[in-house]
Amino acid sequence: MYQYDDIDKAIVQARVDEFRGQVARRLTGELTEDQFKPLRLQNGLYLQLHAYMLRVAIPYGTLSADQLRVLASIARDYDKGYGHVSTRQNMQFNWPALVNVPDILQRLCDAEMHAIQTSGNCIRNVTSDPFAGAAAGEVEDPRIWCEVIRQWSTFHPEFAFLPRKFKIAVTASDEDRAAIQVHDIGIQLRTNDAGEPGFRILVGGGLGRTPYIGHVVRDFLPRDQLLSYLEAILRVYNVHGRRDNLFKARIKILVNEMGEEAFTHAVEQEWEEIRKLGPSGSVDLPEAERARIAGFFREPDFAALDDTDFRADPDDAGYARWLSRNVSAHKRPGYAIVTVSLKPEGEAPGDITADQMDALADLADRYSFSDVRTTHEQNMVLPHVRQADLPALYAALSETGLGSANAGLVSDIIACPGLDYCNLANTRSIPVANRIQKRFSDPVRQAEVGELKIKISGCINACGHHHVGHIGILGVDKKGEEFYQVTLGGRADAEAAIGEIVGRGLATDQVVDAVEKLVDTYLSLRTGPEERFIDAYKRLGAEPFKEALYETA
Amino acid sequence: MKLLELKDREWTLSDLDDGPGLLRVDNGQDLLESPPDLTGISVVRLDWPQFKLGQAFTQARLLRQRYGFEGQIRAGGAIFRDQAWHAARCGVTAFEIEDGAEDGWLESLHAYPYHYQRAVTGEAAWALRHGGSA
Numbered sequence: 185m186y187q188y189d190d191i192d193k194a195i196v197q198a199r200v201d202e203f204r205g206q207v208a209r210r211l212t213g214e215l216t217e218d219q220f221k222p223l224r225l226q227n228g229l230y231l232q233l234h235a236y237m238l239r240v241a242i243p244y245g246t247l248s249a250d251q252l253r254v255l256a257s258i259a260r261d262y263d264k265g266y267g268h269v270s271t272r273q274n275m276q277f278n279w280p281a282l283v284n285v286p287d288i289l290q291r292l293c294d295a296e297m298h299a300i301q302t303s304g305n306c307i308r309n310v311t312s313d314p315f316a317g318a319a320a321g322e323v324e325d326p327r328i329w330c331e332v333i334r335q336w337s338t339f340h341p342e343f344a345f346l347p348r349k350f351k352i353a354v355t356a357s358d359e360d361r362a363a364i365q366v367h368d369i370g371i372q373l374r375t376n377d378a379g380e381p382g383f384r385i386l387v388g389g390g391l392g393r394t395p396y397i398g399h400v401v402r403d404f405l406p407r408d409q410l411l412s413y414l415e416a417i418l419r420v421y422n423v424h425g426r427r428d429n430l431f432k433a434r435i436k437i438l439v440n441e442m443g444e445e446a447f448t449h450a451v452e453q454e455w456e457e458i459r460k461l462g463p464s465g466s467v468d469l470p471e472a473e474r475a476r477i478a479g480f481f482r483e484p485d486f487a488a489l490d491d492t493d494f495r496a497d498p499d500d501a502g503y504a505r506w507l508s509r510n511v512s513a514h515k516r517p518g519y520a521i522v523t524v525s526l527k528p529e530g531e532a533p534g535d536i537t538a539d540q541m542d543a544l545a546d547l548a549d550r551y552s553f554s555d556v557r558t559t560h561e562q563n564m565v566l567p568h569v570r571q572a573d574l575p576a577l578y579a580a581l582s583e584t585g586l587g588s589a590n591a592g593l594v595s596d597i598i599a600c601p602g603l604d605y606c607n608l609a610n611t612r613s614i615p616v617a618n619r620i621q622k623r624f625s626d627p628v629r630q631a632e633v634g635e636l637k638i639k640i641s642g643c644i645n646a647c648g649h650h651h652v653g654h655i656g657i658l659g660v661d662k663k664g665e666e667f668y669q670v671t672l673g674g675r676a677d678a679e680a681a682i683g684e685i686v687g688r689g690l691a692t693d694q695v696v697d698a699v700e701k702l703v704d705t706y707l708s709l710r711t712g713p714e715e716r717f718i719d720a721y722k723r724l725g726a727e728p729f730k731e732a733l734y735e736t737a
Numbered sequence: 738m739k740l741l742e743l744k745d746r747e748w749t750l751s752d753l754d755d756g757p758g759l760l761r762v763d764n765g766q767d768l769l770e771s772p773p774d775l776t777g778i779s780v781v782r783l784d785w786p787q788f789k790l791g792q793a794f795t796q797a798r799l800l801r802q803r804y805g806f807e808g809q810i811r812a813g814g815a816i817f818r819d820q821a822w823h824a825a826r827c828g829v830t831a832f833e834i835e836d837g838a839e840d841g842w843l844e845s846l847h848a849y850p851y852h853y854q855r856a857v858t859g860e861a862a863w864a865l866r867h868g869g870s871a
Contacts, residue, residue, distance in 0.1 A: 191851045191862045198849045205844070206819065222788060223819055305789065335853040335862065341826035342798055342856065345791025411854075422795050423769050454769065461802065467855045473863035 185246050185555070186331045186480040188296045195338070196293045199300055203227050204286035211283065226344070228274075228302030229285060233607045238277045238285060239302040240292060242558050244312035244330035244354070245273035249545040249554040254295040256541035262288055267541065269526055269534040271598060271649055272351065273311050273558040274302055278605060300338060305346045307337035307418075311353045313361045314559040317481065318567035320515040323373045323381050325481040326356035329410065332469055332477055336411050343418045347425035348433035350418070351390075358678060363560060365389050365398045365680035366652060368435050369417060376404045383410060387417060387447070388439030391646040395682045396436040401448045412468050416455035420447070484553040484568055489518020494571040503578050505627055506589035511574065520571050522552075524564040524581060525588035525596060529621040532614045533599045534562030536586075543584040551577050561637075562598055563591065594636045594703065595621040598649050602642030602659065609642035611659025611666040611692075616640055619696045624703075633703055636717045637675070652676035654718045655702060656683045657695065668695045672702070672729055673721045686730050698733055705732040741842055742809065742831040748846060750839050756780075758808075768796050772804040781806060783829070785814035794827045801828035801857045818845040828857040 188196070203223070210220040224230075228239035240255065247255075255275055259267045262284050263277040270276050280288060292298055302309055310333045317325045333352060337343070343350075353362040356373035364370030370386035383405045389398030405413050417435075424442070426432045439447045458467070495507055512521040524544065526534050536544075548556045548566055551573045557565035569577060581587040590596045597620060600606065602613030617640055624630050639653030643660075650656030656671035667689035674683030690698055703717075705728055710720045721729070738753045758779035764786050766773070773781070781800060783793040793812065800806040812824050813833035818841050821832055825846060834842055855861040 189866070191865065194850050195853070195862075202819075202845075202848045219817070305791075338853050339823070339849070340854055341823040341852075342794045343791075344823050345789050345794065345820070347791075419769070419795055423767060423792060427790060457803065465802065465855070469863055470867060472867045476866065 185248060185327075186243075186477065192296070192335075193293075196296070196298050196300070199227070199298060200286065200289045200293045203289060207282060207286055222304065225304040226301060226306060227285075227289070228299030229282075230303060231607075232278070232605050233603075234605070235279050236282055236285070237605070238280045238288060238299060239270065240267075240275045240277070240297065240299050241302050241309040242273050242275055242297075243334050244310055244316070244327050245314050245558040245560075246312075246316075246327060247556045247558070249548040249556060251295050251297055252541050252545040252548070252556050254291060254297065256538040256545070258288055258291060259538040259541065265539075266535050266537045268532065268601070269536065269558045269562045269564065271560050271562060271600075271647065272309060273314070273560055274309055275558065278601075303349070304344075305348050305350075306344050307340065307346075307350045307352065310334055310337070311351070311362055311367075311560060313355050313357070313359075314557040314565045315361055315512065315521055315567060316356065316557075317483065318514055318519075318521050319357065319359065319361075320513065321357040321359065322515075323356045323375055324478075326354045326373055328474070328478045328481050329356075329371065329373065329383075330354050331480070332410065332474065333414070336414070336467075336469075340418075342415075343422060346418070346422055347427045348430070348435075350421075350435070352414075360676070360678040360680070361559075363649075363652065363676035363680070366391055366395070366649075366676060367398065369414070370398050371410075374404070381407050383407065385413065385417075387451075388436040388444075389680075390434055390436040391649055391651045392434065393431055393644040393646070394434075394437065395646070395651040396440065397680050397682065398436075399439060399444045399448075401444075401451055408471065408474070409468055412458050412466065413451075413455055415467055416451050416458055419458075420450045420454055424450070484555070486516050486519065486568070487570075489516070489570065489572075491517045492571045494520065494574055502582070502587070502589060502627075503575065505631055506578050506587060507574065508631070509589050509593060510591045514568070518571055520569050520574060522566040522569050522574070522577065523559070523591040524566060524586050525590050526563050526586075527590055527596045527621070528585060528588045529595060529625060530618050532601075532604075533597050533617050536564070540584050540586055543580070544586060547577060547580055561596065563596070589627065590630060592635045592637065593630045594624045594633050594638060594699075595630060597621065597638045597640060598653070599640040600642050600647035602640075602648075606642065606647075608645055609659070610644075610661035611642045611668070613640045613642040613648055613659060616657065616659075616668070616692075616695055620699055623696050623700060632713070633707065634713060634716055636703070638699065639674075649676065650674070651682045652680065653683060654721070655699060657699075660689055662689065666692050668692065670695075670698060670702075670733070672726055673718070675718055684726055686726055687734050701732045702729055705729055738833050739836055739839065740811070740831055741834050741839055743825075748843055753833060762793075762796060764790055764792055764796075764814075766796070768799045768804075772799075775804065775806055778806075779808040780811055780831075781808065782811045782813055785812065785816040788815045788817055788820065794823060797824060797827040797829050798857055818842045821846050822849055826852065826856040826859050 671683030
């Protein structure tokens with residue numbers, strides 16, 4: 185993974201020192217809360233319902249085992265003993281005291297980490313495929329380009345005060361595990377007909393109150409021109425993006441108000457202008473720097489192994505379920521990718537305790553080249569595990585409460601923090617997720633239902649990605665009562681789609697029954713176990729599901 | 738109010754003076770579309786009506802890099818000291834500041850020793866890493 189040089193260290197250290205000064209100015213009263221707010225936000229510090237929340241950047245979801253131990257130490261020393269993996273691969277701490285935040289940032293800095301631009305109207309932490317460097321079919325490791333973008337976007341002087349937040353995701357294969365079509369900019373590394381690597385660039389996707397799938401503005405951009413092209417997009421947005429209405433300020437609104445063609449034309453025209461600066465003025469990365477960064481993402485020292493028949497039917501049913509759900513194909517024979525579920529029944533989705541972080545760090549050292557990932561689905565990944573080590577790894581994960589065999593199943597729910605933590609939320613999300621988990625507690629039944637992605641947001645801002653849930657659940661407040669609106673057929677993969685609203689909102693005590701009716705309807709109509717919920721929905725449309733939901737009302 | 742101005746590579750404090758040759762550019766003015774008339778202009782004043790209205794960062798960069806303006810670019814309005822280094826990197830060379838605030842502004846302007854990207858001023862990290870500009 186990327187390692188800081190003296191320049192990186194000096195930049196991140198300067199940020200810690202600057203923020204320490206800003207906190208001091210706040211504590212002495214030199215800064216009011218209004219003046220302090222934009223400063224703390226650019227350092228990932230929110231003021232939530234009960235306390236400050238610090239969002240630590242995990243660039244493109246990649247952590248070393250030692251960095252995970254540092255996060256564990258922060259959870260232990262400055263929080264209530266746990267952290268929370270967010271839908272943008274970051275880690276949030278819900279209970280830090282303001283006066284301690286500079287010390288937390290210093291501890292992060294010493295481990296080559298930070299909380300820079302994890303909030304505020306700037307370019308946020310760039311996200312990627314949690315299987316990067318491990319899955320087959322990649323043009324190259326997408327994290328090379330994520331790191332290029334991380335550096336370019338960090339303290340970009342022109343784009344630190346945009347109309348609204350700005351999210352970029354990068355993948356490098358046809359499988360989309362990073363939801364690039366619902367990002368402000370989605371970047372897919374690909375090759376053209378001549379076999380040269382480059383990028384497909386999508387702009388204007390997003391969730392929130394107005395969900396959109398991104399538009400392709402460039403089907404192929406040569407690899408060495410990425411940064412100038414991104415500058416052109418950001419500049420058009422900074423000049424023309426709306427600032428009169430918070431809810432219309434994202435780039436997706438600009439793209440749709442200008443029209444896809446006019447927006448693309450404006451970007452291409454601006455890009456031509458930028459290119460006139462010539463090599464001496466170019467913002468693009470020179471080849472030597474690309475090669476330097478790429479050098480940090482070379483493959484680990486894989487052994488020459490043969491595939492083993494690790495999916496053979498073992499006696500332990502729990503292990504068999506875990507193999508079938510949480511273990512994915514690796515590009516190298518004899519290796520496997522392991523998804524570590526942070527969705528045990530009854531816990532907040534994405535929560536992980538300090539002790540679990542330490543245990544996982546040890547397992548990463550022992551079994552996965554010290555490499556750990558976070559996922560936008562609020563789980564973690566050990567990307568490079570020898571197949572022969574899977575039984576021992578499963579036993580160790582189970583011992584520490586990380587052995588849930590539910591990746592991609594009905595209990596693997598994405599949920600925003602909701603009204604339990606968030607001051608924007610209308611409704612609670614975590615208890616709804618827990619009640620659904622409880623209803624589908626039987627692992628045999630979960631396995632029978634198969635892949636089903638439920639995503640829950642406690643308000644229209646859609647932090648729980650409900651628009652792209654196979655079953656999406658949106659909390660709304662109606663005259664002081666919590667209601668939940670159900671959407672169906674959303675997905676965030678390569679066939680990304682926004683879910684359809686199927687009918688009127690449901691009361692809190694009806695939500696779990698509704699999910700069960702949807703599942704039963706699917707089970708009764710599917711062509712067989714190989715037809716997933718989302719496939720059946722695509723074939724059948726919303727009608728049979730609507731009927732099931734509202735027939736008795 | 739005072740003016741904190743870059744003179745011979747040093748930030749220097751002077752009295753605020755709206756002399757002739759000053760052009761005020763509105764924060765919403767689209768400089769992508771067309772440049773302002775810079776004939777006889779020695780100072781362009783950019784405005785931050787609120788700190789978060791960040792169009793002026795682009796305006797400064799366009800004035801320097803696209804329209805070749807070499808006079809003073811002055812920042813005024815609600816811009817605060819913690820934003821000053823961004824503005825300076827985009828080509829701003831003078832700030833309107835409150836009386837007595839210069840120490841804080843200078844501290845913020847000098848807070849960062851390196852920069853990742855190429856802008857108007859300040860060498861990019863990649864250029865330093867590989868010995869000079871590409």
